[in-house]
Amino acid sequence: MSNLWNLQDLQGNTEIIVAGDTIPAMFWQAAAQRADQVWLRQKELGIWRSWTWQDCANTVQDLGHGLMSLGVQAHDRCAILANTSREWVLSDLAILCCGAVSNGIYPTDAASQVQYLCQDSDSVVLFVENDEQLDKALAVRDQLPRLRHIVVFDMTGLQQLHDPMVMGWEALVERGRAWGQEQPGTLRARSDACQAQDLAILVYTSGTTGKPKGAMHSHAGLVYAVRGFNTLARQDARDDRMCFLPLCHIVERIGGEYHALYTGAVLNFVENPETIPENVREIAPTVFVAVPRVWEKFYSSVMIALKESSPLQQMTYAWGIGVGQRIAERVLAQQAVSWVLKCQFTLARWLVLNNVRKLIGIHRARMLISGAAPISPSLIKWYLSLGVPMLEAWGMTETCGASTAMTAARIKPGSIGPAAGFNEVRLDPITNEILVRGPNVFMGYLNLPDKTAEALDADGWLHTGDVGEVDADGYFRITDRMKDIIITAGGKNITPSEFENELKFSPYITDAVLIGDQRPYLTAIIMIDQDNVEKFAQDHDVPFSNYASLTQSQAVLDLIQSVVDQANAQFARVEQVKKFWLLDTQLSAEDEELTPTMKLKRQLVQKKYAPHIEAMYRS
Amino acid sequence: MSGDQTPILQLLNVESSYGPIKAIRGVSLQVNAGEIVTVLGSNGAGKSTILKTISGIIEPRKGSVLHQGQDITGQDPAAIVQRGVSHVPEGREVFPLLSVHDNLLMGAYTRQDRDGVARDMAQVYAYFPILQERSGQHAGLLSGGQQQMLALSRALMAEPDMILLDEPSLGLSPKLTLEIFEIVVRINRERGTTILLVEQNAHMALNAADRGYVLENGRIVMEDSCERLREKDDIREFYLGMKDDSVRTERRWKKKKTWR
Numbered sequence: 001m002s003n004l005w006n007l008q009d010l011q012g013n014t015e016i017i018v019a020g021d022t023i024p025a026m027f028w029q030a031a032a033q034r035a036d037q038v039w040l041r042q043k044e045l046g047i048w049r050s051w052t053w054q055d056c057a058n059t060v061q062d063l064g065h066g067l068m069s070l071g072v073q074a075h076d077r078c079a080i081l082a083n084t085s086r087e088w089v090l091s092d093l094a095i096l097c098c099g100a101v102s103n104g105i106y107p108t109d110a111a112s113q114v115q116y117l118c119q120d121s122d123s124v125v126l127f128v129e130n131d132e133q134l135d136k137a138l139a140v141r142d143q144l145p146r147l148r149h150i151v152v153f154d155m156t157g158l159q160q161l162h163d164p165m166v167m168g169w170e171a172l173v174e175r176g177r178a179w180g181q182e183q184p185g186t187l188r189a190r191s192d193a194c195q196a197q198d199l200a201i202l203v204y205t206s207g208t209t210g211k212p213k214g215a216m217h218s219h220a221g222l223v224y225a226v227r228g229f230n231t232l233a234r235q236d237a238r239d240d241r242m243c244f245l246p247l248c249h250i251v252e253r254i255g256g257e258y259h260a261l262y263t264g265a266v267l268n269f270v271e272n273p274e275t276i277p278e279n280v281r282e283i284a285p286t287v288f289v290a291v292p293r294v295w296e297k298f299y300s301s302v303m304i305a306l307k308e309s310s311p312l313q314q315m316t317y318a319w320g321i322g323v324g325q326r327i328a329e330r331v332l333a334q335q336a337v338s339w340v341l342k343c344q345f346t347l348a349r350w351l352v353l354n355n356v357r358k359l360i361g362i363h364r365a366r367m368l369i370s371g372a373a374p375i376s377p378s379l380i381k382w383y384l385s386l387g388v389p390m391l392e393a394w395g396m397t398e399t400c401g402a403s404t405a406m407t408a409a410r411i412k413p414g415s416i417g418p419a420a421g422f423n424e425v426r427l428d429p430i431t432n433e434i435l436v437r438g439p440n441v442f443m444g445y446l447n448l449p450d451k452t453a454e455a456l457d458a459d460g461w462l463h464t465g466d467v468g469e470v471d472a473d474g475y476f477r478i479t480d481r482m483k484d485i486i487i488t489a490g491g492k493n494i495t496p497s498e499f500e501n502e503l504k505f506s507p508y509i510t511d512a513v514l515i516g517d518q519r520p521y522l523t524a525i526i527m528i529d530q531d532n533v534e535k536f537a538q539d540h541d542v543p544f545s546n547y548a549s550l551t552q553s554q555a556v557l558d559l560i561q562s563v564v565d566q567a568n569a570q571f572a573r574v575e576q577v578k579k580f581w582l583l584d585t586q587l588s589a590e591d592e593e594l595t596p597t598m599k600l601k602r603q604l605v606q607k608k609y610a611p612h613i614e615a616m617y618r619s
Numbered sequence: 620m621s622g623d624q625t626p627i628l629q630l631l632n633v634e635s636s637y638g639p640i641k642a643i644r645g646v647s648l649q650v651n652a653g654e655i656v657t658v659l660g661s662n663g664a665g666k667s668t669i670l671k672t673i674s675g676i677i678e679p680r681k682g683s684v685l686h687q688g689q690d691i692t693g694q695d696p697a698a699i700v701q702r703g704v705s706h707v708p709e710g711r712e713v714f715p716l717l718s719v720h721d722n723l724l725m726g727a728y729t730r731q732d733r734d735g736v737a738r739d740m741a742q743v744y745a746y747f748p749i750l751q752e753r754s755g756q757h758a759g760l761l762s763g764g765q766q767q768m769l770a771l772s773r774a775l776m777a778e779p780d781m782i783l784l785d786e787p788s789l790g791l792s793p794k795l796t797l798e799i800f801e802i803v804v805r806i807n808r809e810r811g812t813t814i815l816l817v818e819q820n821a822h823m824a825l826n827a828a829d830r831g832y833v834l835e836n837g838r839i840v841m842e843d844s845c846e847r848l849r850e851k852d853d854i855r856e857f858y859l860g861m862k863d864d865s866v867r868t869e870r871r872w873k874k875k876k877t878w879r
Contacts, residue, residue, distance in 0.1 A: 132872035157871040534645070534838070541682065543631045543647035545832065545839040546878065585879050 003345070004327055005337040007389055010367055010408035013234040016227060018262055022219035023200055024097040024191035027261060031057035034264055037237055042086045042269040048282075056090060059173060063094035064187040066176025067125065070149050074099030074190060077121045077202070081105040081114060081137065082129035084247050085269050087153040087169060089257050091127045092247070096201075096219075097187055099194045103202040103214070104248025106596040107133060108589040113212075115140035120447060121202050121214060122146055127169075130154040134166065141165070196220040202446060203250050205397050214446035215397045225254055225400040225440040226262040228422035232405045233367060233391065235287045237264035240364070242285040244270040246596060251372050254401040255289045277301065280361030288368045292375035292504075293598055295368070295390075298360045299379060300507035300532055305359060307539075317356070320348035324385030331384070332411060345387065353386050362388055369393055371402065373599060374478060374497050376505040377413035384411070392416055394478065398455060398462055399423070400440040404476050415475040416468075426461075427470060433482055434468045435461040467495075484602060486516045492574045494522065499577065502567040507532045508559060511600045514577065515613055523616040524580040525605055526560060527587065533559070551582040579616040581609070625688045627652040627781055627813050628673065628704075633682035635665075635672045642668040644837040645682070650781070650815050655807050657816045657824040657845070659858055660834035666817040667709050669834075670783040673815070674706035675699045686781075701729050705774035709785040709817075711766040713773070715759025719750055722758045722769055726776030735778065743772040746802050764795035771799070775806065781813040782806075788820045796820065800827045821858035825849050833858075833878070840878040853878055 018033065020026035031053040040051040051059075072078065078095045080102065082088050088104075095102040103121045105114055107129060114136045118126060124146055128134045130153065137150050148165070152158060155168040167175075180187065200219045204212040235241070241260055245252035260267045265287065270279040276294070306317055323344045330337050345353075357363040368383055368390040375392060383390040393402040394416035403425055406417035419425035423438025441462045444452035455463055467485070468478045480495035487493055496514035503512040503526065510529045516522035530547065533556055537544050542555040550556055560582060568576040587594050593605055606613065626649040633646045643665040650656045660666045671677045673684055675696040683692045686702055700706075705726075714722050723743060727736045744751035747768040753761065758769055767787055774782050784803065788796040800823050807814050818824035825831060825845045833841040833854070841848070848854050853876050855861045862870060 130872065131867075131870075135867065135870065135872075138867065157869075160869075161867060538632060538634065538645040538681070541632050544645070545647050545842045547840075586877065588875060588877060590875065 003342075003387055004331045004384060004389060005342070007408040010389065011234060012231040014231050017230070017236075017264075021196040021223055022096075022191075022194045022198070023093070023222055023258065023261070024099075024194050024219075026223060027060070027093055027097065028057070028188070028191060030261060030264065034237065037264065038266055039260070039264070040086045040089065040267050040269070043271055048268075051086065056093075059090050060093045060097055061187055062173045062176040062180060063090060063169075064097045064176065064190070065180035066172040067094060067098050067100070068186060068190065069175055069179040070125065070172075072098050072100050072125060074193065075101065075199070076125075077101045077103055077123045078125040078127070079103040079105055079118055079121060079123040080127040080248070081107060081109070081133045082127065082153060083107045083272060084243055084245065084252065085129070085153070087127075087129075088247050089243075089267070091151075091153075091169075092201075092257070093261075095125075096194075097191045099190045099198070101199050101202060103204075104246070104253065105204075106246055106248055106589075108596050109136075110590070111136040111139045115143055116211065117204060117214075118144050118147055120211075125149045125151065127151045127153065131157050134158070138163075138166075194219065196223070199443065201253070203248065203253065203397050213448055213451060216443040216446055217400055218443055221400050221440050221442065222254065222258055224422065224438075226258045228420060228440060229255065229259050229402065230263060231422065232393075232402065232407075232420055233287070233369065235259070235263045235265045237266070239263070239265040239286045239366075240283060241265045241267050241287055241289075242270065242280060242283045243267045244273070244276055244279070245289075245291065249372070249597065250395075250397045250401055251289065251291065255369070255371070277361075281358070282361075284361050284364040286364050286366050288362060288365050290368070290370065291372040291597060292370055292379070293373070293510075295370055295375060295379055295383070296504060296507075296510075298362075299382060300529065302356055302359060303507050304532060304535060313352075316352045320352035321382075321385050323348040324353060324387055325381070327387070328381055328384040332381075332413070334410065349387060357386055357388065362386075367391060367408070369405075371395065372597065374501050376501040378505050380413040384413075394466075394476070396464060396466075398442045398464070399436050399438075400442065403436045403438075403440070410473070412473075412475050415471070415477045417476065418474040419476070425476065427468060428463075431482070432467050432469065432479075434464045434466045434476065434478070436464060437461045486514065486522070487518065488516050488522065488574065489518050489520045490574060494575055499524075499567060499571060499575065502570065503563060506563040506566075508536065508563060511598075512580075513600050513602050513605050515606060515616075519617060521578040522576065523613065524564070524577045525583060525600075525609060525612070526580050527583045527600060528556070528560065530586060547586040548584040551584045557582070581612045581616055583609075624651065626650060626685075627687055628815065629685040629688075630669070630673070631683050631685070633669070633672055633679045633684065635668050635677050635679045637668075641680075642837055643672070643834075646834070646837070646839055647682075648832050648839065648842070650813055652780075652813055653807070653811050654830060655804070655814045655816060655828040657818055657828035657831045658834055659818060659821050659824060659831055661819070664834040665837040666834055667785055668837075670706060670785050670815070670817055673699075674704060674783055676706075697729070700777055700779075703778070703780040704783065705777045705779035705781070706783045707770050707774045707785060707787070710789060711763070711770040713758040713761070713766050713769050716757055718755055719758055719761070719769060720754040722773055723750075723776050726773035727778075730776075730778060736776065739776055739778060743775055746805070747772060763790050764792070764799070767791060767795075767799055768802075771802070771806075775810075775812075779812060781815065784814055784816045786817055786819060788818065788823060796823060803827060821854070825854075825859075835876075840876075851879075 018030045020029045034053040038050040039053045092102045105117050150166045151172050153169045196219050201217050202214040204214050243256050268283040371393040380390050391406040393405040395402040404417045404419050437460050465482045466478050467482050468476050470476050480497050500512045503509045511527045513525045544550040628650040630648050635643050658666050672679050675694050678693040787799050828845050831845050831848045832839050
C-alpha cells in the first residue's frame with residue numbers, strides 16, 4: 001500500500017518489454033509471450049468474461065483473414081464507428097495486421113459527419129457497433145462510392161436484413177477462418193511486410209473550428225510513444241485498466257489500448273458510457289487514466305454524498321481530509337512527513353478516506369493520470385489528500401499522447417510537468433508557444449498539406465498552439481490556447497482557461513466559456529451541472545419544472561453568482577467576470593455545441609448565442 | 620386564463636415517497652381556472668402520486684400544495700373535497716355493493732343543498748343515460764366503461780370546481796375512451812370545471828387538454844401547450860409512437876431523449 005510519501009514504485013521502466021517496431025509485430029510477439037494470460041475483460045449479459053492473449057490472437061487472425069478475403073489491400077483505410085469495446089480493439093488490430101490503416105469515428109457523430117470522415121479517409125470497410133450506427137452508414141452510403149463493406153458488431157434486430165454490403169462481425173470471423181484454412185499464414189505475411197514508417201492510424205481532431213482534420217500516425221510513432229509512456233509510468237500484466245474513453249480519441253487509443261498491448265495490463269471494458277460510475281467500482285482499476293470531466297464528476301458525487309450524510313460523518317470526513325491535506329502539502333513542499341501525521345493518516349484512511357476511495361472505485365489505484373484538458377489544481381490536491389497520487393500529463397493528438405508528464409518524485413499541481421525524456425519540448429522565444437519535436441510527433445494531416453505546414457516547421461518542431469511558461473526545474477505550465485487569448489477593449493490580455501477551470505471546480509458548473517474579446521469587461525456563458533443543481537433546488541425549495549426554468553430561477557442564478565464571486569476573488573479586477581448567462585438547453589454529446597469529449601466549443605457557442613452575449617453588454 | 624389570476628392549483632417543489640422510495644422528486648406545476656391540464660408519463664413516473672398528494676391521501680415530504688392561493692398541504696382529504704377538489708382514482712374504485720344511485724349520493728355526501736344535489740343528479744344522468752337505466756343495480760355489475768362513467772359522475776356530485784382525473788382510459792376500448800374524453804371536455808366547457816388529467820394515452824390526452832406536463836422518473840422534463848407538445852420530436856417518438864423510419868424499413872433502436 002503506497003502512500004504519498006513513498007511513491008518509489010511509480011518509477012518508469014526503460015527496458016523494452018515486447019519487441020517489434022510495428023503494432024502488428026508487437027501484437028504477435030506479445031500474444032506469443034503471454035499466450036494464456038488474460039488480456040481483455042468485458043461483460044456479456046451482465047457477467048464478466050475474460051479473453052486470453054491466445055483468444056485475441058485467434059480472433060484477430062480470423063478477422064484479418066476475413067478482411068483480406070473481402071479484398072482489403074495493404075494501405076487501404078478501414079473505419080470503426082462504435083463505442084469502446086472488445087470488438088473495437090480486435091477490429092483495430094485486425095485492420096493493422098492486414099497492413100491497412102485504421103480510422104476511428106465517434107459514435108456520437110451524426111450521419112453527415114460519418115460521411116465526411118469516411119470520404120476524407122477514403123475508407124473501404126466500415127465497422128459499426130449496432131443497428132443504430134448502421135443506419136447512419138446506410139443513410140450516406142450513396143455518397144461513399146469507395147465504401148465496399150459494412151461489418152456490424154451486434155446483429156441484434158438485423159436478422160431480417162439482407163443487404164449485400166452488410167455482414168455481421170461473427171460472420172466475418174467465420175469467413176476469415178475458412179479462408180485462412182485454405183491459405184494459412186497470409187495474414188502473418190501481410191503483417192511482416194508492414195513497415196515502421198507506414199501510416200498506421202488516423203485520428204481526427206475534434207475540430208472546435210471547421211472540419212475535423214485527420215492526424216496521421218505511423219507505426220514507428222505509435223511504438224515509440226508507448227515505449228516512451230512506460231518510461232514515465234510503468235504498468236505491467238498485474239495492472240487492471242478500465243477502457244472507457246472513446247477509442248477514436250488519442251488518450252484511450254494510445255494510453256489505453258496500445259499501452260496495454262505493450263505492457264500486458266488487463267483491459268476491462270465498461271458496458272456503455274452511462275454505466276461508468278458503477279463499472280469503476282466493479283473494476284477498481286490500478287492505473288486509471290481519465291479526462292478532467294471524469295475526475296470532476298467523481299468529486300462532485302462525493303460532495304453530494306457528503307451533504308446527505310450525518311453531522312458525525314461530515315466531521316470525520318473534514319478531519320480525515322484535513323490530515324490528508326497536511327500530508328499533501330508537506331509532500332508537495334518536499335518536506336518529510338512526521339510519524340505522528342503518518343499515524344493520523346492511517347487512522348483517517350481507516351475511518352473515512354478508504355470509504356471515499358471505495359465510493360469512487362479508486363481504492364486499488366496506484367496512480368491516477370489526468371490528461372486531454374486542463375484540470376483545476378484544487379481538484380488534483382483533493383485527490384492527493386485522499387492519498388492517491390494524481391499525475392497530470394499534457395499532449396495532443398499530434399504528439400501521439402503525452403509530451404510532458406508530472407513525475408511522482410516531484411508533483412507540482414498547476415503545472416503539466418517536465419518534458420518527457422523521449423521528446424524535446426521548448427517555448428517559442430517570441431510567442432511563448434509550446435513546441436514539441438520527436439519521433440512521436442505525427443506525420444501530418446491527411447489531405448491537408450497547408451495545415452501540416454502550419455503545424456510542423458522546417459526543423460520538425462510541432463507548433464502546438466498552447467502558450468506556456470517553464471520554471472527553473474523545467475516544469476511547464478500552460479497559460480492558454482493561443483487562439484483563445486482574449487484581449488479586452490482596455491488592452492488587457494486574458495487567458496480564459498484559468499478562470500474557466502476555477503468555475504468548473506464547483507460541483508454546480510460543468511463547463512464555462514469566457515467572453516470579452518474587444519469588450520469592456522469579461523462575461524461568461526455557463527453550463528450548469530444538471531444533477532447537482534436540481535438537487536440544490538430541491539433541498540432549498542426552489543420551484544422549477546424543466547431544465548430551462550431551472551436555469552432561470554433566481555435562486556440558481558444567485559448560487560452561480562456566488563460561485564463566480566468566489567472565483568472572482570482570486571483574480572485581479574480586470575480579470576473578473578462581471579456578468580454571466582446560463583445555457584438554457586440541456587446539451588448532450590450529439591449536439592453541435594459540444595465536442596465528443598463534452599467540452600463546449602468556444603467559437604460555436606459565441607456565434608450561436610450571440611444575442612445572449614450582446615444582452616450581457618447592454619447596460 | 621390570463622396569467623395574473625391566482626391559479627386554482629399550484630404545486631411547489633412537491634416531493635412524495637412511499638417509504639424510502641421517492642415517487643416524485645420536486646414537482647412544480649400550476650393549473651389555471653377553467654383549463655384542462657394533462658400530466659403525461661410512463662408507468663411509475665409518479666403521475667398518480669401527484670394526484671394523491673393533491674387530494675391529501677399522501678402527505679408530501681417537502682413542498683406545498685396551494686388551492687386558490689391557500690396552502691392545503693397535508694390537509695384531511697375530506698376537507699379538500701369540501702374545498703371543491705374531487706379525485707377520480709385510478710381503476711374507478713366504485714362501491715360495488717351499493718346501487719348506482721347510492722354511489723352517486725356518496726359523492727354528494729358533504730353537501731347540504733338537496734335541490735342542488737337533485738339538479739346535479741339529473742345532469743349526470745343526462746351525460747350518461749346508461750347510468751339512469753341501471754340506477755337501481757349494484758355498481759359492481761356495471762361494465763368497466765360504465766364504472767368509469769359512474770366514478771366520474773360521483774366526483775361531479777360533490778359540485779367540484781376542480782376534478783383530478785386518474786387514467787380514465789384504463790382498460791377501456793378505444794371507442795369508450797373516446798366517449799369518456801368527449802364528456803370530460805364537455806364537463807369542462809359547460810360547467811367550467813377545471814380538470815387535471817393524468818393519462819398514459821398521450822394521444823387522447825393531448826387532444827383533450829389545453830396544456831401538458833411530461834413527467835419522467837418523478838421529475839417534470841417538459842411543459843407546454845398541447846399544440847406545441849404534439850409537435851415536439853421526443854413526444855412524437857416516445858409518447859405518440861410516430862417515428863421516422865430509417866433507411867431500413869424497421870428501426871429498433873431508440874433515440875436519446877433531449878426534451879426540448
